[in-house]
Every structure is written in structure tokens, then in C-alpha cells.
Amino acid sequence: xxxxxxxxxxxxxxxxxxxxxxxxxxxxxxxxxxxxxxxxxxxxxxxxxxxxxxxxxxxxxxxxxxxxxxxxxxxxxxxxxxxxxxxxxxxxxxxxxxxxxxxxxxxxxxxxxxxxxxxxxxxxxxxxxxxxxxxxxxxxxxxxxxxxxxxxxxxxxxxxxxxxxxxxxxxxxxxxxxxxxxxxxxxxxxxxxxxxxxxxxxxxxxxxxxxxxxxxxxxxxxxxxxxxxxxxxxxxxxxxxxxxxxxxxxxxxxxxxxxxxxxxxxxxxxxxxxxxxxxxxxxxxxxxxxxxxxx
Numbered sequence: 001x002x003x004x005x006x007x008x009x010x011x012x013x014x015x016x017x018x019x020x021x022x023x024x025x026x027x028x029x030x031x032x033x034x035x036x037x038x039x040x041x042x043x044x045x046x047x048x049x050x051x052x053x054x055x056x057x058x059x060x061x062x063x064x065x066x067x068x069x070x071x072x073x074x075x076x077x078x079x080x081x082x083x084x085x086x087x088x089x090x091x092x093x094x095x096x097x098x099x100x101x102x103x104x105x106x107x108x109x110x111x112x113x114x115x116x117x118x119x120x121x122x123x124x125x126x127x128x129x130x131x132x133x134x135x136x137x138x139x140x141x142x143x144x145x146x147x148x149x150x151x152x153x154x155x156x157x158x159x160x161x162x163x164x165x166x167x168x169x170x171x172x173x174x175x176x177x178x179x180x181x182x183x184x185x186x187x188x189x190x191x192x193x194x195x196x197x198x199x200x201x202x203x204x205x206x207x208x209x210x211x212x213x214x215x216x217x218x219x220x221x222x223x224x225x226x227x228x229x230x231x232x233x234x235x236x237x238x239x240x241x242x243x244x245x246x247x248x249x250x251x252x253x254x255x256x257x258x259x260x261x262x263x264x265x266x267x268x269x270x271x272x273x274x275x276x277x278x279x280x281x282x283x284x285x286x287x288x289x290x291x292x293x294x295x
Contacts, residue, residue: 051272058265069266074242078251078267085159085247086227089166093223097174098216102208104175105182122171130168131236134161157239162247165233170223177219178212185211218285225278229271 058066069075104116122130136142138155148155155161189211193203209216231249238245240254248267255264 054265054268054272057261058269061262065262066266066269069263070270072263074246075251075263075267077243078246078248079270081159081162081246082228082248085163085166086224088163089170089227090220090224092167093170094174094216094220096171097176097178097219097223100175101178101182101212105179106187119172119175122169127165127169127230127232128236131165131233134164134168134233134237138164156237157241157245159245161237162234162245165237166227166230169230169233170226173222173226174216174219177215177222181212181215182208214285218282221278221281221285225275228274 100119104112104119135156137144138148138161139145140149140156142156144155155164185208189207190203193207198206229249230247231253234247235250235253238247238250240246240250242251242254246254248271252264252267252271255261255267
């Protein structure tokens, strides 16, 4: 065997040159860190810095002015009205969402896809447009305006319209969270309970609800957070009267426009705190859901 043969075998035994892989890995890391940096900067500009500024403006003069603003009559009324609307809308949309999810997940029928699309309309329609639709229906010159006026019933620029607007905006949340959970759970456990003699009501409470409880709770949390933070639709139908039809988001805007910046930022801190609590609860629910899926 000549020397050239030994040279070829020697070349074949050598490991490949790792330099291209190292260069490729370095380039990939550079792109990765660049994208992470861009994401952090973007989130800082549009989320973290504005949120931190709200807390700074609310507490820059100390805690005493902050708590003093929270004790103002208009602020307390706005909080009370916001909570009242949430206590009305959340149960209504929870019941509706459960019924809609049950029908859509457990039955196949003509028009099912159309019904799902209709359920998603509040996601596509601007809240301001939703408020305008309510005004055009129930306002003084709306379709039902003369009939309501003759019965001395006031809808627009009163609490009923605010409830309607909030209910419309939050209509899909519970149903959209429960439908996939019901579809994943299937029929097996419910059919087994039925063969054992359980009634439909017993099946619902002892089989269906335990299977969908985390998805249901997730939808309720989202509904509650959106109701309390809704601005556009409520602003159109409420009239934004301080001490009468002014919710907490409307109070924030009106106080800022009236140069009551301290009161405005104090109310905004309360709304941000609500959002943070919702995020924490959302994370807990998601973890519970993942644990259930693993089991």
C-alpha cells in the first residue's frame, strides 16, 4: 500500500472540521439575543414603563393623597357601579356561556358553524360600534325608543344600557373557554353515569361541571376583568355622568380631563391591580388545567 493510500485513510479518519458549526451557532445566538432584546424594549415602551409611571404618579406625593382620592364620593360611586354591573353581567354570561357551549360541543346540527361565527361577533365589532347599536335600538329616537318612553322606561344613559353593553362585549368569553374543554372531555363519563341511573341534573353537576371547572373559571375571570375594564361601549351608552352613570374606567378619563391627575392615577392603580390579580388567577388556572391534562 503506497503513501497516497495511507494519506486517504488518514483523511478519512480525521473528524470533520467543526468551524462551520461554531460559526452557525454563534450567528444563531446573535439573532436570538437580538430578538429577545427587541421584545424586551418593545414591552418596556408599551407596557412596563407606562404601568410603572401610573404607580409613580399615583404615589409621588405619598400614600396619604392616594388614599384620600380613594375616599372621594364620585370615586366610590364609580367603584360601586362597576362592581354592580359585574355582579349582574358575569352570572348572566356564565349561564349563557355554559348553555351555548353545551349545545355547540354536544350536538351537530345545520347552522352550527354559523352560530359559532355569530358568537364571535363581539370579538370583531368595535366596542364603540356596539354602544352605538344599543343607542340606535333603545335611544329616544331609536327603534324601541317611543315604546319605552310611553312606558316610562329609560335604557340609554342609565344603568340598563351599561349592563347591555357590558354583556354584549363579554358574551363569548365563557363559551369560548368551555367549548374546547367539553369537546376534549367527550361523552364517555356522562354516558357511564346515565347507564348507572343518574339524572341529567346529576350528570351535569357531578360529571360535567367537575370536568370543565378550570375552563369555566378561566372564562369567568376573563369576563369579570373585561366588564370592569370596559370603556368604549359603556362610554357611548352611559352619558358619563359623575356620581350617576360613571364607571371606574370612565372616572379615570374624566378626572384626567379635568386636570385631577392624582385622582385619575389613583383610580388607574386600582384597575391595574385588578388586572394583575386576574393574571395571577389566570396563571393558577392554567397550571391546574395542565396538571389535569397530565393526569
